[in-house]
Amino acid sequence: MLDTDQVLGPHTTALIGVDGGRYPAGNSVLVRGDRATAIIDPSTSLRLRDDLADLAPVDMVVLTHAHEDHLAGVHLFPGASVHIHEHDVQGARSIDGLMEMYGMSPEAERSFREIIVRDFSYVPRADATGFADGEVIDLGGVTITPVHLPGHTRGHTGMLIEPDGVFVTGDIDLSAFGPYYGDEWSSLDDFERSLARAREIDARWYVTFHHKGVIDGRDAYLEAIDAFTAVIAHREENMVAFADEPRSIEDFVAHRFVYRPHVTLPFVDTVELRSARMSIERLVARGRLAEVQPGRWQAAPA
Ligand SMILES: [Zn+2]
Structure with a gap:
């Protein structure tokens, strides 16, 4: 022991x-x-x-x-x-x-x-x-x-x-x-x-x-x-706040909602991309984000 x-x-x-x-x-x-x-x-x-x-x-x-x-x-x-x-x-x-x-x-x-x-x-x-x-x-x-x-x-x-x-x-x-x-x-x-x-x-x-x-x-x-x-809701609220103007998936990935900016692991971008995709889909379904241009999402007016 x-x-x-x-x-x-x-x-x-x-x-x-x-x-x-x-x-x-x-x-x-x-x-x-x-x-x-x-x-x-x-x-x-x-x-x-x-x-x-x-x-x-x-x-x-x-x-x-x-x-x-x-x-x-x-x-x-x-x-x-x-x-x-x-x-x-x-x-x-x-x-x-x-x-x-x-x-x-x-x-x-x-x-x-x-x-x-x-x-x-x-x-x-x-x-x-x-x-x-x-x-x-x-x-x-x-x-x-x-x-x-x-x-x-x-x-x-x-x-x-x-x-x-x-x-x-x-x-x-x-x-x-x-x-x-x-x-x-x-x-x-x-x-x-x-x-x-x-x-x-x-x-x-x-x-x-x-x-x-x-x-x-x-x-x-x-x-x-x-x-x-x-933490999940916190990440998604941050995404909605970030989408105060039309944002592409690349914008969400670059901003980072899972990892902190200083983390340089080789898989970070892939993880951010998958996580962002899943959350965007959920937020659209809930009426929190809207696809205002092809491939660009913005917070829906409250
Ligand atoms: Zn594990």
Whole structure:
């Protein structure tokens, strides 16, 4: 055990990652049953531990979704079976399958492939198996119930661990950055529905992969998820305010409503473009923006 490990119940321990689980690190969760032990979302930080073998022989790797940082410790458990929602299983099975989910530009994809292998130790697991919403994983005396929460990716899933009363929220990470829905496999509408579903989950502890880490109790969770959800409306209100004159999609992308101006990651423009497109469509449907010229949108008069 490290002093950053947090025991959350008789079967469940949160393995808080380096720097509190800030990307590229993350927080993993170990669940020990009578018959089997599972690790949820093995992060880069597990590579730094020399006590892994002492924690428990890990029989199963359970993933909230297929993203590089959540898959980063899969290679440490070559003998374990790998389980992920059926919609994301291709990302665990091959790097091509994973790259298709991001949908990056060719230049961004070239550099990101290298990063995934070099910095995130990606290993394909052709034998990874897909589960569906609610398909209980029984470890003996403790169960993991997948709660499908798409939006971040199509297969993104929270994990409810019972009887310990722990809900693992994956990349509903409750950060100040807010929801990320900028991949090819993301959907803003799905994300909003998933936030509503995640909000209903009653647990003693909530564990996010980044940022917040372990949240103690339902009141703190509700406060955090409501603030996280509000970021979407905040971004969209900013877009409406920006459209005080006709704006093209390029204008929205250049202005940035998701990332801050100083961020120079190779995929920022693609993410801004996808996010802006989804929000423009929603704002038009709600009568907040109007396409006043072909390809130019302006705030509708109140
Ligand atoms: Zn993710």
